Structure formats: structure tokens, C-alpha cells
Amino acid sequence: MAAWLVDAYHERYPSKSGRKHGRSKVQQVLQLHHHITPYQVAIVVSSSSSPSSNTSSSGNELRYISEHLEKDLKKAGLSVFNASHHGGSLDAHCKR
Structure with a gap:
């Protein structure tokens, strides 16, 4: 289970256009594999x-x-x- 959670964790960085609008915060995303969602x-x-x-x-x-x-x-x-x-x-x- 821990391996699935580590594999599912991603950090989404804002695009350059998002930085211009003051949204430079990195988003933490958990994308679980579709077989275990x-x-x-x-x-x-x-x-x-x-x-x-x-x-x-x-x-x-x-x-x-x-x-x-x-x-x-x-x-x-x-x-x-x-x-x-x-x-x-x-x-x-x-x-x-």
C-alpha cells in the first residue's frame, strides 16, 4: 500500500501564465491508479x-x-x- 501511495504522489507546478497571475504555489496531487480508486x-x-x-x-x-x-x-x-x-x-x- 505504501508503494502505491508513494507512486501516486505528484507535485504539480504552476504554468508560466499562472505565475503571472500570482498563483505560484505548488499543488500536491494524489493520483491513484484506476484499479484501486x-x-x-x-x-x-x-x-x-x-x-x-x-x-x-x-x-x-x-x-x-x-x-x-x-x-x-x-x-x-x-x-x-x-x-x-x-x-x-x-x-x-x-x-x-
């Missing part, structure tokens, strides 16, 4: 920063579409993570 597909519905956006008709439509997409992908035998079922942002889930 817990999910093959992640469904993340982006919402606006306003808390009332979840009750909007477009938010409900996106949730409806994501649930049907999840159902179809699971029927096809893929492991699916639907972030809308777990609350919070994808970034928060990844940090956990």
Missing part, C-alpha cells in the same frame, strides 16, 4: 454562493439530472460518488 465517476453539481440557490428550479433540475445519471452509471457497473447526496463541497470531501 474507490470511485470511477464523481458527479459534482456546482452551485452559486447564495444559500437559496439549492431551492431554485435550475438547482432542482441539476439534482434530478445528476440522480438519473448516477442511476444509469451504476446500472453500467461503475462506482459513482454523487456529492449532492453528502452535502458540502467536493473540496471538503477530499480533505476529509
Whole structure:
């Protein structure tokens, strides 16, 4: 397991254009091999920063579409993570 984790660890350096915009921080990335990843597909519905956006008709439509997409992908035998079922942002889930 330790060998897989060491092999999956990468440091992503910003491009030259990113440095011009003040984003010179190196990102640490964990890219697991596709045979050992817990999910093959992640469904993340982006919402606006306003808390009332979840009750909007477009938010409900996106949730409806994501649930049907999840159902179809699971029927096809893929492991699916639907972030809308777990609350919070994808970034928060990844940090956990």
C-alpha cells in the first residue's frame, strides 16, 4: 500500500501564465491508479454562493439530472460518488 501511495504522489507546478497571475504555489496531487480508486465517476453539481440557490428550479433540475445519471452509471457497473447526496463541497470531501 505504501508503494502505491508513494507512486501516486505528484507535485504539480504552476504554468508560466499562472505565475503571472500570482498563483505560484505548488499543488500536491494524489493520483491513484484506476484499479484501486474507490470511485470511477464523481458527479459534482456546482452551485452559486447564495444559500437559496439549492431551492431554485435550475438547482432542482441539476439534482434530478445528476440522480438519473448516477442511476444509469451504476446500472453500467461503475462506482459513482454523487456529492449532492453528502452535502458540502467536493473540496471538503477530499480533505476529509
